Amino acid sequence: MPPTHADAASLHWFLKGARGIFSLPALILMTSFVGFSAFALESGVSRGEAMFMTAMIWALPAKMILIGMMASGANILAMFLAVTLSSIRMMPMVASLVPEMRGSRTPTWLLLVLSHFVAITAWVFAMGKLKGVPREARVTYFAGFGLTLVAANTILVGLSYGVVSTFPPAVAGVLFFLTPVYFVGSIWASARHSVVRIAFVIGVVSGPLLAVITPGLDILIAGIGGGTLAYLIDRFVVRRRAPVAAGEGAEP
Structure with missing residues (x-):
């Protein structure tokens, strides 16, 4: 055919x-x-x-x-x-x-x-x-x-x-x-969202430290703990500051 x-x-x-x-x-x-x-x-x-x-x-x-x-x-x-x-x-x-x-x-x-x-x-x-x-x-x-x-x-x-x-x-x-x-x-x-970059920075900093402190569990802790921390920072710090910054930039 x-x-x-x-x-x-x-x-x-x-x-x-x-x-x-x-x-x-x-x-x-x-x-x-x-x-x-x-x-x-x-x-x-x-x-x-x-x-x-x-x-x-x-x-x-x-x-x-x-x-x-x-x-x-x-x-x-x-x-x-x-x-x-x-x-x-x-x-x-x-x-x-x-x-x-x-x-x-x-x-x-x-x-x-x-x-x-x-x-x-x-x-x-x-x-x-x-x-x-x-x-x-x-x-x-x-x-x-x-x-x-x-x-x-x-x-x-x-x-x-x-x-x-x-x-x-x-x-x-x-x-x-x-x-x-x-x-x-x-x-x-x-990265399209701020939470991704926050998690990235946390992972880069914590990964090598955890590899020395807790070898064998470093990836697990950095992944779960770092990702959770990044979400909390983005949810309760970054997103709350954004409306405030937008309000400050608005004309009276």
């Missing part, structure tokens, strides 16, 4: 989303996955296992946690819980992105499938690009980007595995840490 106009339009937006692989966030993430392949190699994880982790777990920090726990001899239940807790932090990203993608006839199962691709890179990219995409094409556009990004990085891990053993350790470390450095700036720049 010849392709319909709707099929041609869907393919157009899918391919346009796939071209996002050449965006700065995607390219930086790819360099980080080269660093990940070096970490997997040094930790005794096979090429196939590293590629499977990339496709199935996807989020880079969760894979780092898993490999670290595997190397330390942790049991499988502990590893399962650690990866699960690490991935829960993606829920607010999914919750904010789904309303931007959902159309009037978008099936729920499709949104659940696409949520697998939501990590920091996809979230930053989509939140910046979806506004310029017609709502009925946003799911297709994001699917093109997400599928291409995961597939490209899975292949990249397989190709770079072994090659990175020739890199100096400092080079592999720099490649891996490009992602957190980039996304620290991206999250701040893309």
